[in-house]
Amino acid sequence: MDDIILEVQSMKKYFPIKKGFFKRTVGQIKAVDDVSFHLKEGETFGLVGESGCGKSTLGKSLLRAIEPTEGSVKFKNRHNEMVDVMDLDYKHLRDIRRDMQLIFQDPYSSLNPRMTVLNIIGEPLICNKLAKGEELREKVKHLMEIVGLNSKHLERYPHAFSGGQRQRIGIARALATNPKFLVCDEAVSALDVSIQAQIINLLEDLQKTLNLSYLFISHDLGVIQHISDRVGVMYVGKMVETATTEELFTNPKHPYTEALLSAKPLPNPRLKKERIILKGEVANPANPPSGCYFHPRCPYAQEICKVQAPSFNEVTPGHQVACHFAEELDLKGSVAI
Numbered sequence: 001m002d003d004i005i006l007e008v009q010s011m012k013k014y015f016p017i018k019k020g021f022f023k024r025t026v027g028q029i030k031a032v033d034d035v036s037f038h039l040k041e042g043e044t045f046g047l048v049g050e051s052g053c054g055k056s057t058l059g060k061s062l063l064r065a066i067e068p069t070e071g072s073v074k075f076k077n078r079h080n081e082m083v084d085v086m087d088l089d090y091k092h093l094r095d096i097r098r099d100m101q102l103i104f105q106d107p108y109s110s111l112n113p114r115m116t117v118l119n120i121i122g123e124p125l126i127c128n129k130l131a132k133g134e135e136l137r138e139k140v141k142h143l144m145e146i147v148g149l150n151s152k153h154l155e156r157y158p159h160a161f162s163g164g165q166r167q168r169i170g171i172a173r174a175l176a177t178n179p180k181f182l183v184c185d186e187a188v189s190a191l192d193v194s195i196q197a198q199i200i201n202l203l204e205d206l207q208k209t210l211n212l213s214y215l216f217i218s219h220d221l222g223v224i225q226h227i228s229d230r231v232g233v234m235y236v237g238k239m240v241e242t243a244t245t246e247e248l249f250t251n252p253k254h255p256y257t258e259a260l261l262s263a264k265p266l267p268n269p270r271l272k273k274e275r276i277i278l279k280g281e282v283a284n285p286a287n288p289p290s291g292c293y294f295h296p297r298c299p300y301a302q303e304i305c306k307v308q309a310p311s312f313n314e315v316t317p318g319h320q321v322a323c324h325f326a327e328e329l330d331l332k333g334s335v336a337i
């Protein structure tokens with residue numbers, strides 16, 4: 001337990017659906033519904049799933065960038081004390097946010113176009129009263145250098161930079177307060193493939209030198225496979241499978257994971273591969289199906305799947321699955337990339 005930096009237990013985030021003149025709550029969107037997982041120090045936990053399955057909501061909830069409905073988030077702070085982020089008042093929350101940061105998807109819209117790079121990267125240092133004046137300039141220059149930007153450009157505005165450079169600015173800003181844990185939400189998805197590789201390399205180098213832990217959210221299984229030590233697969237607000245990356249990709253135990261892996265585009269077009277085309281659309285989190293949420297799309301579904309939700313069980317050490325037939329099914333993994 002000593003090396004665990006983050007432990008999320010029974011996290012729920014429900015968005016109320018309001019209707020009518022009096023805005024009465026008529027239902028709930030269960031965007032994150034009872035999710036538990038942990039992260040070790042220096043580790044990358046990849047989070048994958050189709051659009052709308054709750055990845056971003058989970059990432060934001062555990063930083064309390066949005067207020068979760070329920071759950072606990074134990075986090076090891078800079079003094080090596082495990083604190084429950086959910087119990088913190090505003091002042092202590094602001095303090096712990098120095099240690100937990102978010103890197104956004106879109107390097108074009110996430111940077112204020114009217115601020116210079118000095119102010120963008122320096123803002124968290126000013127807000128937390130960590131530096132000002134010449135010391136601030138020196139710290140920002142140093143941050144620019146560690147993310148591979150030319151520190152002479154600190155008076156420039158975001159429009160003067162390319163997409164990849166802007167993402168580097170976003171990373172430098174996230175690193176300004178010297179955090180231990182980063183949520184990278186589709187951090188490379190908006191970039192060209194060659195630039196993606198550079199930013200992934202940068203994130204990997206920074207992880208080693210600064211001993212960072214990442215929650216890396218992506219719908220791109222190739223990127224997830226490359227960067228993650230362990231992977232979690234989400235479906236309609238629930239975690240359906242977690243395992244080490246190698247185990248998950250070679251020996252999936254949940255039919256949804258198998259389907260995702262089979263739909264993963266292969267980098268080598270000469271490699272022929274059978275594809276499972278998923279039946280139907282992702283279930284609606286405001287009105288999910290009965291029993292196992294995946295049953296309307298699952299090729300292995302049986303009667304019990306329609307009536308009883310499977311529990312999330314450990315099938316082999318470190319490999320958890322929510323499927324009634326996890327131990328019986330012989331599912332196909334993916335070709336290594």
Ligand SMILES: Nc1ncnc2c1ncn2[C@@H]1O[C@H](COP(=O)(O)OP(=O)(O)OP(=O)(O)O)[C@@H](O)[C@H]1O
Binds near residue numbers: 015030053058219285
């Ligand atoms: N502020 C909000 N109010 C109401 N519903 C929301 C809100 N934010 C997200 N949702 C809903 O919660 C569900 C999960 O959304 P979320 O953005 O977390 O998914 P995601 O897995 O990150 O998807 P994507 O891959 O498209 O980024 C979706 O049904 C979404 O419509």
Ligand code: SF4
Binds near residue numbers: 254256292294
């Ligand atoms: S519990 Fe049933 S429906 Fe759900 S994934 Fe397993 S086999 Fe498919």
Ligand SMILES: [Mg+2]
Binds near residue numbers: 055056057
């Ligand atoms: Mg998202």
